[in-house]
Structure formats: C-alpha cells, structure tokens
Amino acid sequence: MNIPHFLTMLLALAAGFVLSRFSQKKLPLTTAQKFGLGVGGLIGAMTGAKLPFLFTDWDQFISGAAWFSDGKTILTGLVGGYLGVEAAKWAFEVKTKTGDSFLIPVAIAIAIGRVGCFFGSCCFGTPTEMPWGVVFPKVDAIARHPTQLYETMFHLSAAAIGWWAQSKNWCTGNRIKIYIASYAGYRFVSESIRPEARIFAGFTSYQIASLLIAGLMIWLWLRDVQSQESSGSE
Numbered sequence: 748m749n750i751p752h753f754l755t756m757l758l759a760l761a762a763g764f765v766l767s768r769f770s771q772k773k774l775p776l777t778t779a780q781k782f783g784l785g786v787g788g789l790i791g792a793m794t795g796a797k798l799p800f801l802f803t804d805w806d807q808f809i810s811g812a813a814w815f816s817d818g819k820t821i822l823t824g825l826v827g828g829y830l831g832v833e834a835a836k837w838a839f840e841v842k843t844k845t846g847d848s849f850l851i852p853v854a855i856a857i858a859i860g861r862v863g864c865f866f867g868s869c870c871f872g873t874p875t876e877m878p879w880g881v882v883f884p885k886v887d888a889i890a891r892h893p894t895q896l897y898e899t900m901f902h903l904s905a906a907a908i909g910w911w912a913q914s915k916n917w918c919t920g921n922r923i924k925i926y927i928a929s930y931a932g933y934r935f936v937s938e939s940i941r942p943e944a945r946i947f948a949g950f951t952s953y954q955i956a957s958l959l960i961a962g963l964m965i966w967l968w969l970r971d972v973q974s975q976e977s978s979g980s981e
Contacts (some may be wrong), residue, residue, distance in 0.1 A: 755863030770848040776981055780839045787835025788828045788849065795827015796820055821857060822934055825927050826960055828853070846923035851942040852908040854926065858902035872897075872940045892940045901933050920975075921968045928964035931957040947971030 765787075771781055783974030796819035832845065864870040868883040872892025905926055912922055935957040943951040 749867050752863045752867035755866055756860060759856045759859035759863060762859055766852035766855055767849065770852055771845070774845060775842060776845075777972060780841055783839045784832050784845060786968045787831040788830070789797050789840070791831015791834065792824045792828030793819075795830070796824030798823055798827070817902075820953070822931065822956055822960065825853070825930065826963070828831045829923065829927065844920040844922070847909075847913065847920060850923050850926050851906045851913075853908035853923075854902045854909060858899045858906070859868055861895045861899040861902070865893060865899075868897075870895050871942075875940070894937060894941055897937065898933075901930070905929065921971055924964045924968040924971075927963045928968070931961035931964070935961070 767785065774781070776784075793944075828849075829846070832849065835841075836845065846925070865881075868885040871881075871883050871886060872894035874889045875892045876890070877892070879893065881893045882888060882890050909922055909926065912918060912932060935954050938951045938954045938957075941951070941953075943953060946952050947955065
C-alpha cells in the first residue's frame with residue numbers, strides 16, 4: 748500500500764465532508780435531508796467515476812469485479828455526483844437549490860485527491876523537458892508533466908473563484924454547473940499532455956466525454972437562466 752497516497756485520499760474525503768457541513772449550514776434542510784443528499788452525491792460520484800471502465804470490460808462488469816478495480820475518472824464522477832444529488836432531492840422532496848453548496852467542498856477535496864494521485868504515480872502526463880518535469884520511478888525514468896498538480900491548481904482556483912462568486916452573489920444556483928463545465932473544458936485541453944489513446948479523429952475518450960459534459964452543463968445553466976427570467980417577468 749502507498750501510505751502517502753492512502754492518507755491523502757482520506758484527507759480529501761475528510762476535507763470535503765467538513766467543508767460541506769459549513770457550506771450547507773444555512774440551507775433550509777433537515778438533518779435527514781442533508782444526509783440523504785450527501786449519500787446520493789457520494790453514490791452518484793462513485794458510480795459515475797466507474798461507469799466508463801465498466802463498459803470497456805464486459806466480463807468484469809458482469810462478474811462484478813470491475814467495481815473493485817482501480818479504474819475510475821473524476822470527469823464522469825462529477826456528473827454522477829450531480830445527478831446523484833438531484834435524485835436524492837427528488838426522493839426527499841427537496842425544492843431548494845443546493846448545487847452551489849457543493850462547489851467549494853468538492854473542488855477542495857479533488858484538489859487534495861490529485862495530490863494523492865501524484866504520490867501514487869497515477870494520472871501522470873506525457874514526457875516533457877520543462878524544468879518542473881517529474882520522474883515517476885514506478886512508471887519509468889522519464890521526466891513527465893505533473894498533470895496531477897496542474898489539476899490541483901485548477902481546482903484550488905475554482906474554489907477561490909467560487910468563494911468570490913458567492914460573496915458577490917454571482918450566478919446563484921448555477922455555480923456548480925459552471926464549475927463542472929469549466930472542468931470539462933480544462934480536461935479537454937489538458938488531455939493534449941496526457942498519454943491517453945486517441946480513439947476518434949485524434950481525440951481521446953476523455954476529450955469526447957468533456958465535450959458532452961460541457962454541453963450538458965451549459966444547457967442546464969442556460970435553461971435555469973431562462974426559467975428565472977420567465978419567472979421574473981410574470
């Protein structure tokens with residue numbers, strides 16, 4: 748077991764839990780509803796993160812072994828978490844918009860989690876001659892882009908911007924959608940320095956998924972804006 752990787756992942760989960768407690772404190776929800784939304788988001792995130800790998804190995808999917816393998820991706824995990832919370836809101840009859848309360852906790856948790864990926868020598872980048880290139884001994888002796896740390900910086904920046912937007916009451920109710928769409932855009936660009944297989948027109952599966960996810964989140968955002976404008980004009 749890689750102890751630094753394991754401990755960092757535990758820290759990420761703890762940070763996400765503690766920050767979500769603070770961010771949801773003012774929401775008009777019961778303790779049971781908050782717990783239900785948290786469970787729904789966690790189950791949705793874990794399921795979403797695994798789905799791309801489940802469908803690429805039908806034997807392990809049918810046997811159930813794929814659920815316990817290492818393969819998972821934050822990209823679809825975020826969407827799964829979003830949908831999991833929405834499903835929980837429906838089940839608990841929650842009408843209050845809750846997405847914004849998840850932005851900072853999720854962004855901080857992922858930022859810490861990517862440091863864990865760095866310690867675990869996974870999710871690394873392509874070879875580079877840049878002075879900040881890192882050699883991952885478990886992989887090879889080649890200096891590579893520390894894409895895990897690049898992503899940590901992205902999510903920390905997203906958390907800071909989310910906090911600023913919250914203080915300015917900017918895009919209330921839609922900040923989580925903007926965050927997910929922005930991350931999809933980031934992943935589309937960062938895939939150019941990740942050693943992933945090109946499966947269609949020179950694009951990786953993550954880039955194709957990024958386009959679909961960004962499109963979905965932007966559509967949901969614009970739909971909510973239109974709905975708010977319609978309500979305001981009545």
